[in-house]
Every structure is written in C-alpha cells, then in structure tokens.
Amino acid sequence: MTSLCSEISDKIIAGFQSSFEFTDLGDSVHVAMPQTFSSGALLSVEVAVFGDRVEVTDRGLAADQLHDLGIDINRGAGNRSFQAVINSTGLSPAFNAEPWEITASAERGDIAIAIQAVADAAMRADGLSALARAPRKRSFADRIVHSIGELNLQVVPKAPILGRHGGKRQVTARVDVREQYYLQALPGQSAQQRMDSYDHASGLFLDAVPSKDHRVAVIEEGKWEAWQVSSLKQICKVTDESELPQLLERIAS
Incomplete structure (x- = not known):
C-alpha cells in the first residue's frame, strides 16, 4: 500500500x-x-x-x-x-x-x-x-415498494443480492412469495437518468447469483431506447410500473 x-x-x-x-x-x-x-x-x-x-x-x-x-x-x-x-x-x-x-x-x-x-x-x-399513505411525493423506488405492499406481499426494501464471485450489492427490494425475487427500480425522467439506471441495473444483475427469472427490472415510463430494454431482457425480466402488479400476482399465484 x-x-x-x-x-x-x-x-x-x-x-x-x-x-x-x-x-x-x-x-x-x-x-x-x-x-x-x-x-x-x-x-x-x-x-x-x-x-x-x-x-x-x-x-x-x-x-x-x-x-x-x-x-x-x-x-x-x-x-x-x-x-x-x-x-x-x-x-x-x-x-x-x-x-x-x-x-x-x-x-x-x-x-x-x-x-x-x-x-x-x-x-x-x-x-x-x-x-405509508404519505402525502409527500415518493421517489420511483418508493413507489415500487409501496405498490408491492398494496398487493399485500412481503417486501424487503434495500435488500442485498449476492454476486457469483462474492460480495453483496443492494437492489430496490426483494419480494418473498414462494421464492425470492429481486427488483431494481429504474427511474427514467431524462435520457441521462435512463442511461445511468440502465448501467446500474446491468451491473447489479449481470453478476448476480439469483437466476434470470428471479431478477426484475422495473422501468419508469419514459422514452427508453429499444436496445436498452432488449439488453436488459437478456439478463432479467423487464416490466414497467403499470404492469408490475400483474407480474407480481402471477408470481404469487
């Protein structure tokens, strides 16, 4: 040193x-x-x-x-x-x-x-x-956690996810139903934010121990590039905020 x-x-x-x-x-x-x-x-x-x-x-x-x-x-x-x-x-x-x-x-x-x-x-x-049913404006990540709770599902915010080569990183939430699913919220209010969110989620999931079917990228409504969504689908499930409840209900059923 x-x-x-x-x-x-x-x-x-x-x-x-x-x-x-x-x-x-x-x-x-x-x-x-x-x-x-x-x-x-x-x-x-x-x-x-x-x-x-x-x-x-x-x-x-x-x-x-x-x-x-x-x-x-x-x-x-x-x-x-x-x-x-x-x-x-x-x-x-x-x-x-x-x-x-x-x-x-x-x-x-x-x-x-x-x-x-x-x-x-x-x-x-x-x-x-x-x-909480709070009047404050929630971040996109908070909205995702709140929507999971609205479905009466067990959620662990800021959950650790194991990497294949050791170490842990943090995802937006883990949902515990019959199995554990790891969700990462990808805010996308600007082109730069969408790129940053894409890069972060890719880094989280590429080296993650949980299988592809147990990793979920939840993208915020916005003008995402087709290649970003296509690339994410190679390493995880991809959904948006409006479709998340249906995805979670299928997982829990």
Missing part, C-alpha cells in the same frame, strides 16, 4: 470511528451509530455480552419510526415485511427478543458483525416507510 493510500485509509478509519458514541449502561453498552432514519432520527443499538455470546438490539427504534408513519407492523403486508427485515440480519435473533425489535446474536468475537447486521437491517426497515 502506498503512503497516500495509507494516509487516506487512516483518515477514513479515524473519521468513521469518531462517528460512534459509546455509553456504558452497566450491564450493556449503548452505541450511537452514524446512520440516520429518513425522519432524521439517529440510529442506536444496545449491546450486551453473555459469556462468549453477544446480543445486539435496536430496542424497537425502527418499529417506532414505522409506527409514527402509520404503518402497522402487526398485521398484513407491514407485518410480513417487517418480519422479513428482522430475518435479514443473517444471524440468530437475541434470546427473548420482542417482535418489534431487530436483534442479532453472535459469538463475542463477532461483535462488530452483529452490530453492523442490526444497523443494516434497521436501514432496510426504514425503507418500509414507502408503505
């Missing part, structure tokens, strides 16, 4: 470390995280150690954010989607976790992994804000 690389790395690590705040609560530690919810509220987690195990919880912060937006996580699509987000940590839940908590349990040596897993899941839960 060159001296410049080392300098940049050291600065990034130092800056990242300074964005955390730790408060000793006696039998646990409160960790203020650098992430924020869309409301502007700061994310924090609580960490407790039990012998050689560690448990991390968001103490229901993500659920509170959704409740404030009028999203019911106790029934219907809100419940199923929130439970899918809880399960998206990839780790075992904490012992005696409440149904409104996002938690993770891991070996003590994996404490950082457990904290990051809960933080990432909390940010996915924040994506469920698109399910």
Whole structure:
C-alpha cells in the first residue's frame, strides 16, 4: 500500500470511528451509530455480552419510526415485511427478543458483525416507510415498494443480492412469495437518468447469483431506447410500473 493510500485509509478509519458514541449502561453498552432514519432520527443499538455470546438490539427504534408513519407492523403486508427485515440480519435473533425489535446474536468475537447486521437491517426497515399513505411525493423506488405492499406481499426494501464471485450489492427490494425475487427500480425522467439506471441495473444483475427469472427490472415510463430494454431482457425480466402488479400476482399465484 502506498503512503497516500495509507494516509487516506487512516483518515477514513479515524473519521468513521469518531462517528460512534459509546455509553456504558452497566450491564450493556449503548452505541450511537452514524446512520440516520429518513425522519432524521439517529440510529442506536444496545449491546450486551453473555459469556462468549453477544446480543445486539435496536430496542424497537425502527418499529417506532414505522409506527409514527402509520404503518402497522402487526398485521398484513407491514407485518410480513417487517418480519422479513428482522430475518435479514443473517444471524440468530437475541434470546427473548420482542417482535418489534431487530436483534442479532453472535459469538463475542463477532461483535462488530452483529452490530453492523442490526444497523443494516434497521436501514432496510426504514425503507418500509414507502408503505405509508404519505402525502409527500415518493421517489420511483418508493413507489415500487409501496405498490408491492398494496398487493399485500412481503417486501424487503434495500435488500442485498449476492454476486457469483462474492460480495453483496443492494437492489430496490426483494419480494418473498414462494421464492425470492429481486427488483431494481429504474427511474427514467431524462435520457441521462435512463442511461445511468440502465448501467446500474446491468451491473447489479449481470453478476448476480439469483437466476434470470428471479431478477426484475422495473422501468419508469419514459422514452427508453429499444436496445436498452432488449439488453436488459437478456439478463432479467423487464416490466414497467403499470404492469408490475400483474407480474407480481402471477408470481404469487
């Protein structure tokens, strides 16, 4: 590593470390995280150690954010989607976790992994804000998540998708029916935005582990080039916002 690389790395690590705040609560530690919810509220987690195990919880912060937006996580699509987000940590839940908590349990040596897993899941839960019947103007990605929820289907916003050569990238949403389907929203209000959306979706899906039939590009209405749509169809299903409900209903039936 060159001296410049080392300098940049050291600065990034130092800056990242300074964005955390730790408060000793006696039998646990409160960790203020650098992430924020869309409301502007700061994310924090609580960490407790039990012998050689560690448990991390968001103490229901993500659920509170959704409740404030009028999203019911106790029934219907809100419940199923929130439970899918809880399960998206990839780790075992904490012992005696409440149904409104996002938690993770891991070996003590994996404490950082457990904290990051809960933080990432909390940010996915924040994506469920698109399910709210909010008066604000939604982004195209939020509209897609909202339309999935309107169909009473389980949705995980900002879901990770595995690459064939390792690593994970983020798609707009994962829909869990009989199988898992990965959706990427492609906004297209301008020629440049359509090109950027096309490039991004191509990069996401070309190297993805899920099969072509389980990858879906949802394009916004606009003057898409025929070659863009044709190229996308080589690597995934392609639909638009108006046809998405019919596609999802076929998948779920």
